Amino acid sequence: MIGTTLPLRDVHLPAAPGGWPPAPGWWLLLGALLLGLGAVVALRLHRRRRRRRWQSLFDGTLAAAPGAAARIGMASELLRRAARRRDPAAALLQGEDWLRFLDGGDGHEFSTGDGRVLLDGGFRRAVDEAEATRACALARGRFIALMERGQ
Template structure:
């Protein structure tokens, strides 16, 4: 028996585990990147919301200047044509049914078969029903925002 084998062995003691705070530098980078993405998303949504509010104000102000329902329909038609031009150059030149089909949203024929048909001749009639003009305003405002935001269908 050798002298080394007769020595008593001691237990292995593990060092204490690292504390959870402060985190390692890599976690700080992950946190900073995550905060940057959240800030960027917040900024992007706020910018988009402000832009849509400007468009709504533009639409509402343009329609508010109309004195009669006939003038209101004419103003709505002009605003939709401007929005169509910014969305797709040449779309403002469409006439009749092609124009109404361009304005229709998927799954809806609100312009072709519904209140939107007032756009075809409402600006040229001697009188237009005020309720029909109001329904057209609601429909056209939503489509105006969609066109200005670049959503075709």
């Protein structure tokens, strides 16, 4: 046996790794992506629920008002509260400064449009129902915007 030689064979490479199961790094990446997606979905659902609560607060408060002038007064009060959440000094604004703040740089619906009735509509004996409805719709949108930015 000493004189016999063993036949040599070529080097055999191992088989290529399969695609399944993935390497641990891919599982970690998938987990991180799912966690991130879950966080985004949860945040959107939370914001949507919070927005619905603010809308129901606004609508419920105005529904309890006995007339158009009272609805204007309630809408104005809710806007003052929302403004105070965003900027404590904003709730102290009066007259045209208050209306410009409510415009918020997006337009002039409050300072020159239907929202002007918020200045004195709550103190009038009678307010046109259509005018009050338009002003309250503007106030509702601005209330929601102020509450969202106040966070």
